[in-house]
Amino acid sequence: MSLADFFSMGGYGFYVWGAYLVTAVAIVMEVVAVRARLKNARHFADSGQEAQ
Amino acid sequence: MNTSSINWFRFASPASFFPLARRLVPWFGIPAALLAVGGLYLGLVVAPTDAQQGDAYRIIFLHVPAAWMSMFIYVVMAFWSVITLMFNARLAAMMVQSLAPTGALFTFLALWTGSLWGRPAWGTYWAWDARMTSELILLFLYFGYLALRGAIVDSRRADRASAVLVLVGVINVPIIYFSVRWWNTLHQGASVSLTSAPKMAAVMLSAMLIVALAAWLYSIAISLARVQAIILERERGTGWAEALAGAVR
Amino acid sequence: MTEATLQPPLADDSAWRGVAWALARDLKLALRSRAELGVQLLFYVIVVTLFPLGIGPEPGPLRTVGPGVLWVAALLASLLALPRLFSVDFADGTLEQIALSPYPLAAIVSGKILAHWLATGAPLVVLSPLLALQFGLDGREMTVLAVGLLIGTPTLSLLGAIGAALTLGVRAGGALLALLILPLYVPVLIFGAGAVESLRAGLAPGGELSILAAALLVSIVGAPFACATAVRIALD
Numbered sequence: 001m002s003l004a005d006f007f008s009m010g011g012y013g014f015y016v017w018g019a020y021l022v023t024a025v026a027i028v029m030e031v032v033a034v035r036a037r038l039k040n041a042r043h044f045a046d047s048g049q050e051a052q
Numbered sequence: 053m054n055t056s057s058i059n060w061f062r063f064a065s066p067a068s069f070f071p072l073a074r075r076l077v078p079w080f081g082i083p084a085a086l087l088a089v090g091g092l093y094l095g096l097v098v099a100p101t102d103a104q105q106g107d108a109y110r111i112i113f114l115h116v117p118a119a120w121m122s123m124f125i126y127v128v129m130a131f132w133s134v135i136t137l138m139f140n141a142r143l144a145a146m147m148v149q150s151l152a153p154t155g156a157l158f159t160f161l162a163l164w165t166g167s168l169w170g171r172p173a174w175g176t177y178w179a180w181d182a183r184m185t186s187e188l189i190l191l192f193l194y195f196g197y198l199a200l201r202g203a204i205v206d207s208r209r210a211d212r213a214s215a216v217l218v219l220v221g222v223i224n225v226p227i228i229y230f231s232v233r234w235w236n237t238l239h240q241g242a243s244v245s246l247t248s249a250p251k252m253a254a255v256m257l258s259a260m261l262i263v264a265l266a267a268w269l270y271s272i273a274i275s276l277a278r279v280q281a282i283i284l285e286r287e288r289g290t291g292w293a294e295a296l297a298g299a300v301r
Numbered sequence: 302m303t304e305a306t307l308q309p310p311l312a313d314d315s316a317w318r319g320v321a322w323a324l325a326r327d328l329k330l331a332l333r334s335r336a337e338l339g340v341q342l343l344f345y346v347i348v349v350t351l352f353p354l355g356i357g358p359e360p361g362p363l364r365t366v367g368p369g370v371l372w373v374a375a376l377l378a379s380l381l382a383l384p385r386l387f388s389v390d391f392a393d394g395t396l397e398q399i400a401l402s403p404y405p406l407a408a409i410v411s412g413k414i415l416a417h418w419l420a421t422g423a424p425l426v427v428l429s430p431l432l433a434l435q436f437g438l439d440g441r442e443m444t445v446l447a448v449g450l451l452i453g454t455p456t457l458s459l460l461g462a463i464g465a466a467l468t469l470g471v472r473a474g475g476a477l478l479a480l481l482i483l484p485l486y487v488p489v490l491i492f493g494a495g496a497v498e499s500l501r502a503g504l505a506p507g508g509e510l511s512i513l514a515a516a517l518l519v520s521i522v523g524a525p526f527a528c529a530t531a532v533r534i535a536l537d
Contacts, residue, residue, distance in 0.1 A: 009110065040281075196481040228488055
């Protein structure tokens with residue numbers, strides 16, 4: 001499959017990449033959010049204050 | 053106690069589970085990433101184009117694993133909910149808490165990818181078929197759990213109330229699915245069967261199973277990470293929590 | 302403090318007496334706020350009336366959606382009355398005392414749920430044929446609808462009570478209750494409205510009505526215990 005074929009996905013590119021992109025974004029967002037939450041929780045547990 | 057057997061109850065307290073969770077995350081996260089890349093490569097590049105659905109069918113490599121995980125996670129939440137109620141165990145409730153957002157996310161992804169698959173394959177973004185409708189109701193069940201947890205201030209009460217909710221929900225999921233399927237066949241005219249997946253060549257099936265395995269490992273990794281945050285949030289003010297947080301730096 | 306008998310007679314602790322005591326007490330209380338009952342019934346009528354106003358007066362579409370509309374409105378009306386099942390007693394500490402009584406809490410809860418259904422669900426069943434006229438349902442369809450509601454609304458009360466207990470004293474409890482319970486109501490809705498659909502398709506509605514009856518039996522057995530558990534969780 002050529003690169004052009006890969007992107008167009010037989011003309012269904014909108015649907016296929018619409019699905020894959022949103023999935024990728026969702027997973028990345030979840031990982032980022034959990035890491036931020038953990039960092040936040042560590043910071044506040046360490047200092048004994050209320051976590052935000 | 054037999055000294056050669058592992059005393060699993062040693063890890064039953066949030067304090068002792070925390071370091072274990074921390075160590076385990078990469079053991080699940082890295083294989084998950086590798087399998088995901090491998091499986092998707094198989095699915096997007098190696099697997100042949102489908103005769104009927106063209107390349108649009110490739111969404112299946114996301115849709116089916118997401119749907120499987122959305123249901124599997126709910127069942128695991130139900131398991132931990134039983135433990136919560138039987139042993140009044142804080143950590144079990146924290147596991148339920150850490151799984152729910154991921155389960156909801158997979159449910160949403162199953163619906164999203166299913167909708168985008170439906171349009172090219174069957175002409176419509178949303179058909180009220182049994183599986184998609186049940187999946188939508190499952191999303192409401194996840195939201196219900198998250199909303200109840202958020203609304204109850206006392207975390208111990210929230211643990212047990214939301215455990216009851218998950219158990220009532222898990223009993224109802226097969227009932228809901230059965231009734232929606234019945235409803236779908238009754239109104240035959242409007243129904244479109246989204247269950248007719250293309251006949252799977254071996255490569256396609258392998259790719260799907262590999263991505264499914266990756267999704268499962270990912271779920272474990274992300275919820276082990278989240279539970280660490282939950283443990284620290286809920287146990288703050290205790291000496292060990294400060295020590296743990298400090299040791300992590 | 303409510304005026305109705307607060308403390309159950311302590312001599313006997315059988316479950317049936319618990320049911321009877323709770324039933325009598327809650328019915329007495331419900332009858333005292335007749336206006337409130339009237340409002341809930343009126344809510345049902347208004348919601349049902351809104352649909353033709355939204356859809357248009359064509360008899361065809363109305364006939365098609367009629368059973369579904371009447372059932373959905375029944376679901377919503379059931380939700381309306383549920384928060385008050387426990388909240389009044391919870392607020393003034395009566396619920397705690399009731400939980401400490403020698404009667405099994407599941408029995409007390411069953412009595413309360415039965416009273417709730419008699420006060421809110423049963424009138425709905427009686428009213429439904431009248432409202433079905435608005436949608437052009439014929440006599441047989443009306444009957445199947447009413448029988449379905451008769452079997453189904455107690456199930457709604459039983460399931461809804463679990464939600465009411467889980468959300469006791471919680472902010473925005475009413476909306477949260479709806480979110481928690483409506484997914485569980487879906488099978489009842491499907492088979493209740495589906496019974497009328499089956500009749501229209503020329504089949505006997507017995508299958509759907511049997512399933513509704515089975516759901517009711519399972520709920521009668523299971524829901525009071527789940528509900529009692531939830532009440533204890535809320536009281537701790």
